Every structure is written in C-alpha cells, then in structure tokens.
Amino acid sequence: MFQPIQYTFRAMLQHLSIRNYATVQGLDVDFRPGMSALTGETGAGKSIIVGALGLALGDRADKTVVRTGAKRTEITAEFDVSKNDAADAWLEDNQLQGDAANSCLVRRAVGADGRSRAFINDSPVTMASLQQLGALLVDIVSQQEHQSLLQRATQLSLLDDYCVEHTLLEELRSLHGRWQTNQRDIARLRSDDDEGRVQLLTYQLDELRELAAEDGETGTLEQEHRRLSGAEQALAALAGAVQDIADHEQFNALGSLRRALQLLGDLQGDSNRIANAMELLESACIQIDEAAADLRAATDEFPIDPERLSQVDDRLGRLHDMARKHKVKPAELAQLTRSLQEQLQAIHGREEELQRLGDEDLKLRERYAEVAGQVGKQRRKGAGPLSREIEKRIASLGMGDAGMEIRFEPLASDAVNARGLERVEFLVSTNPGQEPGPLSKIASGGELSRISLAIRVVTAQTSQTPCLVFDEVDVGIGGGVAAQVGALLQTLGDSAQILCVTHQPQVASRAHRQYSVDKSSDGASAQTSISELDEDARVLELARMLAGAEFSDASLAHARQMLAGDQDSC
Structure with a gap:
C-alpha cells in the first residue's frame, strides 16, 4: 500500500520583531505551535506582518518599506530548529550555528537609501544564503500563489514532496549537473582546431x-x-x-x-x-x-x-x-x-582525455537513467493517492463533483533535465461527465482558489517546509465552505505550525489561538499593533467579523457558539 513521504521535523516561528516597517513603528509578537489566526479590520496591517516575515527571509525590498521619518527598517525572526534536520544541517554546513542550542535568529535591515543587510545568528550573510535558509523554515502561501499552481514546474514539485524520496531527487540533480559539465568539456575539446x-x-x-x-x-x-x-x-x-x-x-x-x-x-x-x-x-x-x-x-x-x-x-x-x-x-x-x-x-594527450570523458559520460548517462527511472516510478505510484486525497479535500470545499488526475508526459531526449525523464500536469474536471483539463482552462477564479487550498493542505502534510503561512487564501468563500477551510487548516495545525491571515470568522474560530491586528492614528502617522486575544476578546472579535462594528447580542451568542464548538480540540 502506498504511503506518502512523511517528514517528522517541524520548525517553529517563536518570535517576530518588527521595527519601522510600513505602518509598524515597533512590534513584538510570540508564536506557538498549532494554528494561529491573524484577524482585524481591512487595512489594519495583517498582510504587512506577513510581508515583514517574508522580508526577514529574503524577499526583495526597497526603501519604500522604511517607515516615514525612520533611518531603517529592521525585522528579526527567531525559530526553534530542534526538529528541523534540513535547516540544522544547512546551518552546520555554512558554519552559522548560533550560541543558543536549537535556536536560529534571522535578521534583515533595510536603510532609507534602499541598501539591505542580512544576518543569520548575528553573522552577516548574502541575500542568496538568507533565501536558501528561509525556504527551509517557512512557506508563505498567498492569493497570488494560486497562479503559480498553474505552472507545471510547481505541480511537479508538489508531487515530488508528496511521494519521492528527497535523497533520490538530490542525486538526480547532482548527476544531471555532472553530466552537463562533462558534455561541455567534451564539446570544448572537440571544437578546438588541434591540427x-x-x-x-x-x-x-x-x-x-x-x-x-x-x-x-x-x-x-x-x-x-x-x-x-x-x-x-x-x-x-x-x-x-x-x-x-x-x-x-x-x-x-x-x-x-x-x-x-x-x-x-x-x-x-x-x-x-x-x-x-x-x-x-x-x-x-x-x-x-x-x-x-x-x-x-x-x-x-x-x-x-x-x-x-x-x-x-x-x-x-x-x-x-x-x-x-x-x-x-x-x-x-x-x-x-x-x-x-x-x-x-x-x-x-587530448585524445586520451576525450576517451576518459566519453567513458565518464556513459557511466553518468546510465546512472542518471537508473535514478530517473526510480524517481518516475515513485511519482507514478504516488500520483493516484495524491489525486484521490485532493479530490476528497475539494469535495469538502463545496466541489463534490470535481475530479482530479495527474497526467505524465515523457520528455524528448534533448529536453531531459535535472528533474527527470517526464513532466506532469494536474488535470481537473469540475462537472460530471466533463473531460479533465488543465487548471487554467477548466477552473474559474473561485474554483482555482479552493483547488489550490485543497492541494496545499494535502501536500503540506508531506512538505519539507515546516511552518506554513496562509495569507488571505480564503478570500471569496464563505459559509459552510469557509468552515471546511477552517477545519482543514486546524487539522494541519495539529501537527505543524500554521499562521493564517483571514477575514472569515468560520476560519478564525478554528484556530488554536487568535491575534488581533489593529491600526491607530494620532493624526500625523498610523501605527499597526498586534495582540493575542483571550477567550472573551476572541468572542468580541468573532462577533465583529460576523456582523461588523455594530454587532448584537445574537452575534455574540453566535460567536460563542462557534468558538465553543472548537474548544475541545484547542
């Protein structure tokens, strides 16, 4: 019986410190395992906090992120990497371990002139290094990412995370790189006018x-x-x-x-x-x-x-x-x-070198074909179970007639690359009797959002990225579908750290904990703040999300009912 790849490590974002970023003058917040919901009025700055985290992990930045009147923006994020083997190995390989055991501190500073500096455990690093580590710590899923799901490369990565051994993929990339280098050496030697x-x-x-x-x-x-x-x-x-x-x-x-x-x-x-x-x-x-x-x-x-x-x-x-x-x-x-x-x-001696390179080329081709065959076999074995899991999740999001399949297409010999001998495409049908087709042609905008979320939920359970941030991925849905989205994210939060920016009370009520993001103004400038809500404050916030600022006793009762329905699992 097929079993998807399970990664036991889970890093956790423990603390986020933001200074002079956009409308944030100074903000410190602690996070814990499980699902955390970030809620607040539209424009309060919920996505600003997600943007600051992205900046700390290597996203592009310019001087516009610096709060007006400040000299620089500084973002610091602290992670627990005690169970993140990949991040821990990366830190060791790059000699960037911190003084505190199992802790990793990343910091990003952007000056008013646009110049940027990055630090890992207080050691200066390149932006490329910060991005490499960031990819091992956090995966930020935004509304825009739905479009990336239309790309075959993204679909292949999701399938690989679900069912292909990581060591095989690494060996495949290494073999292809060595093969390409060997081919260039052969071409260079053959192109020379020796005579x-x-x-x-x-x-x-x-x-x-x-x-x-x-x-x-x-x-x-x-x-x-x-x-x-x-x-x-x-x-x-x-x-x-x-x-x-x-x-x-x-x-x-x-x-x-x-x-x-x-x-x-x-x-x-x-x-x-x-x-x-x-x-x-x-x-x-x-x-x-x-x-x-x-x-x-x-x-x-x-x-x-x-x-x-x-x-x-x-x-x-x-x-x-x-x-x-x-x-x-x-x-x-x-x-x-x-x-x-x-x-x-x-x-x-070039003829001897060409002979040696030719022998090496044959060995690399044979080993590449062998490993690529193993990768392809694991992909095909996992494609069916992944499709069925995604279908179940899509059905729970109000698309009970939707079907899902993963189609394989062998690559031409001159198109073989570091990812194997085939490419894949996710095909979907949204109505009974409909022939499955590419996501871009079959799914509407709202359907694509739900399909994307379903795929993310399924693949997140096997993803190597340990902390997932969902930034308003539930826009455009409501009612029972929103409740199902909340249930899905809560399930993920039982085994991983989930941060979810949401406007949906059905989603927020499912969170293990909730944070309120607020924006105030003194007439001269705006200030964004964040605070963790206790149970009473959560009821008030959920009531506001249900009925607006002028909520009623009925809204309060509804909010208590929504929150109470999740208490046993919190």
Whole structure:
C-alpha cells in the first residue's frame, strides 16, 4: 500500500520583531505551535506582518518599506530548529550555528537609501544564503500563489514532496549537473582546431628552442653590457680621480696635505689645537693614499673587450626581437617556452582525455537513467493517492463533483533535465461527465482558489517546509465552505505550525489561538499593533467579523457558539 513521504521535523516561528516597517513603528509578537489566526479590520496591517516575515527571509525590498521619518527598517525572526534536520544541517554546513542550542535568529535591515543587510545568528550573510535558509523554515502561501499552481514546474514539485524520496531527487540533480559539465568539456575539446594549433606551436617552439633563452639571462647580459659599454668612461674617471687625489705632478690632494703638515711642523708644540689638527691631517693622508691604491686596482674590473661587447649586444638584440614577436618581456621567454611545450603536450594527450570523458559520460548517462527511472516510478505510484486525497479535500470545499488526475508526459531526449525523464500536469474536471483539463482552462477564479487550498493542505502534510503561512487564501468563500477551510487548516495545525491571515470568522474560530491586528492614528502617522486575544476578546472579535462594528447580542451568542464548538480540540 502506498504511503506518502512523511517528514517528522517541524520548525517553529517563536518570535517576530518588527521595527519601522510600513505602518509598524515597533512590534513584538510570540508564536506557538498549532494554528494561529491573524484577524482585524481591512487595512489594519495583517498582510504587512506577513510581508515583514517574508522580508526577514529574503524577499526583495526597497526603501519604500522604511517607515516615514525612520533611518531603517529592521525585522528579526527567531525559530526553534530542534526538529528541523534540513535547516540544522544547512546551518552546520555554512558554519552559522548560533550560541543558543536549537535556536536560529534571522535578521534583515533595510536603510532609507534602499541598501539591505542580512544576518543569520548575528553573522552577516548574502541575500542568496538568507533565501536558501528561509525556504527551509517557512512557506508563505498567498492569493497570488494560486497562479503559480498553474505552472507545471510547481505541480511537479508538489508531487515530488508528496511521494519521492528527497535523497533520490538530490542525486538526480547532482548527476544531471555532472553530466552537463562533462558534455561541455567534451564539446570544448572537440571544437578546438588541434591540427592548426599543433602546427603553430611546433613552429614557435622550434624558434624558441633555437634561441634557448634561460631564466635570468636577460638581466645578467644587460648588466654585463652596461659594464662593457662603459669601460672606457669608467677607466678615464678612475684615472682622473687618482690624478686629483695623488698622482698629479703639480697639484693633488695628497701633496697639498703633506705641504700643510710641513708648514705646521714647527708650531705643533705651541698649541694643542694645532697638534690635534696635524693628527687629523696625517690620518687623511693615510686614507687618501689607501683610496688611491683601491682606485688603481679597480681599473682591472673594467676591461676593454670590443669583441665580447659585440657578442652581448647581438644576444640581447635576438632576445628582444623574439620577445616583441611573442608580445612578452625578454625575461619571460624561458617561461613561454615551457608553457608552449605544455600546451603541445596537452593537445597530444587530448585524445586520451576525450576517451576518459566519453567513458565518464556513459557511466553518468546510465546512472542518471537508473535514478530517473526510480524517481518516475515513485511519482507514478504516488500520483493516484495524491489525486484521490485532493479530490476528497475539494469535495469538502463545496466541489463534490470535481475530479482530479495527474497526467505524465515523457520528455524528448534533448529536453531531459535535472528533474527527470517526464513532466506532469494536474488535470481537473469540475462537472460530471466533463473531460479533465488543465487548471487554467477548466477552473474559474473561485474554483482555482479552493483547488489550490485543497492541494496545499494535502501536500503540506508531506512538505519539507515546516511552518506554513496562509495569507488571505480564503478570500471569496464563505459559509459552510469557509468552515471546511477552517477545519482543514486546524487539522494541519495539529501537527505543524500554521499562521493564517483571514477575514472569515468560520476560519478564525478554528484556530488554536487568535491575534488581533489593529491600526491607530494620532493624526500625523498610523501605527499597526498586534495582540493575542483571550477567550472573551476572541468572542468580541468573532462577533465583529460576523456582523461588523455594530454587532448584537445574537452575534455574540453566535460567536460563542462557534468558538465553543472548537474548544475541545484547542
């Protein structure tokens, strides 16, 4: 017997803090497990609270969300992830675990300039990361989402959540990704003009090997060239310096110092200062004499060698010419030679690489087909039970003659994707004898809303997203149908956390708890607030929802009756 996939983990939104968002100046609210209804007058701001939660989880935002006069909007949501294996694993993989065990804090700040920042457990993260985690924590179902149900991709996701093992879907996506990468590598290798490339590389390498440039050769030759080309100038400079300090017949520094010492010789006994000066002059004579000797010896370091200079000049010219040809620096020629050799070797080894990639491609195709077959088998096995469950729920919502089936269509070989070998389409008939057709063609707006809700209720019991938020999905229905909607949501709330924004008293009365959203004004600005209602306050709120602001004793009695009918299960 078929059993739908059951996910035991259930995260819970514990606390929501909103600062300077739209009409909310400051708001803090605690939530608990089960079904919670958010009610209030039209325009009070119920959907604003849902929007703030969506913003905290990565929805797009701009500066218009910032309350007038404020510098920034800040939304913080705290979740209990003690039973959410997927979220806990994601936090661990991304090293974003919080200090408090089993708690996850997400925060979003949007400035008046539109700039946005996101945080998970007080660590800054990208918006993509925030959205990834948000998808594991909360699923917000709005009126607009009815349109997404018309898309086959959405329908396939709902079916997969209901009956396909998550690990199989992950492996299928991984295999397809690896297969596509392998295919691109094969195409790249096959598209290269190997023959022309080999000819060019061989020609270039022959030239470079003949030149035989070495690492560091250019720098060494340039230094030698400077020394050889400047040898005559250097020798002349050395000779002139030696003449000036020691060897000139008529005047040189050493001779001048010695003459000065002779003149002072007879005076050294008359003054200590003269004696000190003579010691310094004698020391200077010694140093100049040594300097002259070093300069004479240095002339050996500047040999005049025209033949060697010509050789160096020619070698440098060849290196520079080759470097210009290949658009590199002369010092990079040796590395260029090695690089071209590696490229040539890679081309010669390309056939081996193509063979390896071809073998890998075959293995990936075979494994993909095997896993996709298992996924398709589970889909077909679960499609019937899912259709029957949805039919039951649709019938309870006042569409007893409606029928539901899921049709499979195999994909062409060139259309196979990361989701398998087939696509599905939800077909519905709303009248007896009517041929089932696509939702977009068969169902009216009101019928689509009820069908969408029925599908959501059925698939939510197997969905991997643990907290469900229904934002006015019951618009356009009333009476007994609204009561059935409330009963369905209450059933979900027995095993999960449900937040429901509603105008229907039949729905609100089924909630395990109820919150009133109110808007006040001081004449200058509006302020949205929220409060949890006790039993007496719930009666008053339900009476208002039934009869309006001027409700009667009969409305109060009706409200008590509606609420009492649900007390045993609260």
